Amino acid sequence: MSNGALAGKIALITGGASGIGFAAAQAFTAAGAQVIITGRQRPTLAAAAAKLGHGAFAIEGDVADLAHHAHVAEEIRRRFGGLDVYMANAGVNTIRHSAEVPEAEYDAQFAINARGAFFGVQKLGPLLRDGGAIILTGSLASEKVLDGHAVYAGSKAALGAFARSWAIEFKARRIRVNVLSPGPTDTEILAKLGVPTEGRAAFEQSMAAAIPLGRMGRAEELGQAALFLASDASSFITGVNLRVDGGMALL
Numbered sequence: 132m133s134n135g136a137l138a139g140k141i142a143l144i145t146g147g148a149s150g151i152g153f154a155a156a157q158a159f160t161a162a163g164a165q166v167i168i169t170g171r172q173r174p175t176l177a178a179a180a181a182k183l184g185h186g187a188f189a190i191e192g193d194v195a196d197l198a199h200h201a202h203v204a205e206e207i208r209r210r211f212g213g214l215d216v217y218m219a220n221a222g223v224n225t226i227r228h229s230a231e232v233p234e235a236e237y238d239a240q241f242a243i244n245a246r247g248a249f250f251g252v253q254k255l256g257p258l259l260r261d262g263g264a265i266i267l268t269g270s271l272a273s274e275k276v277l278d279g280h281a282v283y284a285g286s287k288a289a290l291g292a293f294a295r296s297w298a299i300e301f302k303a304r305r306i307r308v309n310v311l312s313p314g315p316t317d318t319e320i321l322a323k324l325g326v327p328t329e330g331r332a333a334f335e336q337s338m339a340a341a342i343p344l345g346r347m348g349r350a351e352e353l354g355q356a357a358l359f360l361a362s363d364a365s366s367f368i369t370g371v372n373l374r375v376d377g378g379m380a381l382l
Contacts, residue, residue: 150318160185200250269313316349
């Protein structure tokens with residue numbers, strides 16, 4: 132894809148300091164966009180913005196907090212006057228059997244994964260320029276049953292329903308709304324999910340056996356898929372769930 136695919140565009144990525152969000156930020160920056168990232172950890176955000184360069188900047192905050200979205204919207208309005216791409220990427224996952232899920236853990240996953248995406252679009256939608264793009268980071272788990280993922284799957288499945296509704300609600304403004312659903316991807320989140328360093332090779336082998344393409348995804352591959360959905364390369368695509376999972380959903 133052309134390095135100028137997002138030239139002159141303003142792009143906001145929540146949870147953009149690491150993993151798939153950061154890979155998307157890198158792809159958007161390389162394509163010419165002015166990138167804004169958000170996240171909860173100030174040092175990580177600052178380091179990510181510095182690594183991105185090209186005027187990228189970070190806004191600290193929690194997508195589960197509605198006031199955060201209002202603050203982000205005001206900052207973007209003040210600095211740029213509008214927005215072209217909104218990628219609701221921030222998410223959290225706790226793997227646990229349904230019978231053992233505490234109320235607070237359930238609420239946290241829905242607050243960040245579903246509620247955060249919904250109210251982010253509600254607050255940022257008015258700033259999106261006609262012909263813009265909304266990308267919601269979903270998950271393979273919304274379609275394929277994975278052990279211990281019931282709550283996470285439910286929160287991510289909500290994004291598909293949001294996207295279909297918003298594709299119609301925003302149609303008069305030609306704003307496209309799509310879901311990007313990763314399969315197992317080699318990012319920092321593996322450690323957070325409890326995959327120990329010494330067990331990494333065995334984990335990757337087990338994942339490879341479950342994926343038709345024989346390996347886990349790379350963050351940059353998800354970043355390029357996000358760039359596709361953000362750019363005019365996908366100008367006739369809206370309301371879809373793009374699975375970037377190596378075919379895992381098929382098995």
